Amino acid sequence: MSGAGAVPGAAPLEGVLFDVDDTLVDTMAAFGAAITAASRVWLPHLPEDRHPEVLALWRADPNGHYRAYTRGEVDFDAQRMARANELQAAFGGELLDDAAYVDWKDLFWGTFEQSWTAFDDSRPVLDALASAGVRVGSLTNARVELQTRKLAAAGLEDVPLLVGVDTLGFGKPDPRVFAEACRRLGTDPARTAYVGDELDVDARAALAAGLVGVWLDRPGTRRGGPHPEDPDAARASGVHVLHGLADLAAVVGVAAPTGEPAPTPR
Structure with missing residues (x-):
């Protein structure tokens, strides 16, 4: 894993908000x-x-x-x-x-x-976060009803869908949707990570809203076109860059899903 890195000795994060599509579910x-x-x-x-x-x-x-x-x-x-x-x-x-x-x-x-299915690494990381007492929820740029059904179909019905595009009438990257998701999750934005597969509307937008921004840059899943997708630029802006959800443990400050100690961010 690579990214901005956790501050040595800092308290673990208290919450993680996930994007749904191409983050938890293989959309x-x-x-x-x-x-x-x-x-x-x-x-x-x-x-x-x-x-x-x-x-x-x-x-x-x-x-x-x-x-x-x-x-x-x-x-x-x-x-x-x-x-x-x-x-x-x-x-x-x-x-x-x-x-x-x-x-x-x-x-x-x-x-x-x-065709809705979860990624293989979704369930292990969710279980690891739950075991560590980290609050988990999802924030999406699709409708709440749709994404609730999608999570359920993928076997992830235990992930509460907190905010969708229809909750406030608009979605990411507006900072108000991140603030509302943290309010509903009951966590301090500064101690909450947001994990998503789009660098600009997910990770950088979360960072701008006062959260810990995490870009999930899975191999072979970049969209191309107008979407910013430069890992070096992401790291320079303070975003954590992950290539799989197993690496999230190091950002949050909990044990890795395998039960082994989380690797040190770099």
Whole structure:
């Protein structure tokens, strides 16, 4: 693990807030299954070995439609239809009208929901934090009801969903959502870590809100496009950089999930 490092002798953190998608739940894999299902119907001319390109464009969201949704500027289906039609245009498919979008969404979303699973390292770190008496919750830029179902489907129903994009009407990186999540968790922001897979809206935004910012930079999961993803720049800004959730123990100041002492941050 690498990052800003804990201060020697400092008290362990009292709480950890987690992002959900691509942090606790392997949403990238679920989106991959959904993209493949939709592409087979709506981009039938496209070879299957190009489906990862479709997924990459979906996740990059270069025109920022999802972030506009989290700012409360557009509704969920408006951003989703715009992104679907960007895929259609980029890969030579016909644009979706309102009726076609409903069919696209039903196929895409049904496959997506059936594919929700937790990362292998999610349960061990949650159990380690619970054993150490560290409070745990989640803060997400999606709807509370959706993410509650997602956590339950992934076997993580014991993680309370504290704040979603619909709680205050907007989401990260606004500092007010981090403050509200800490209030509901009952922890001091300065002694609370926020762990997420996006450097800017997760780790740096948490740091700016007075929390300990942790960027979970899992191998092979970067979005690319407009998303900042430079580990050296992250560390220089005071963010902890992890490559797996097992490394979180060193940041929090508890025993590692294996029961071995947590490694020293560097």
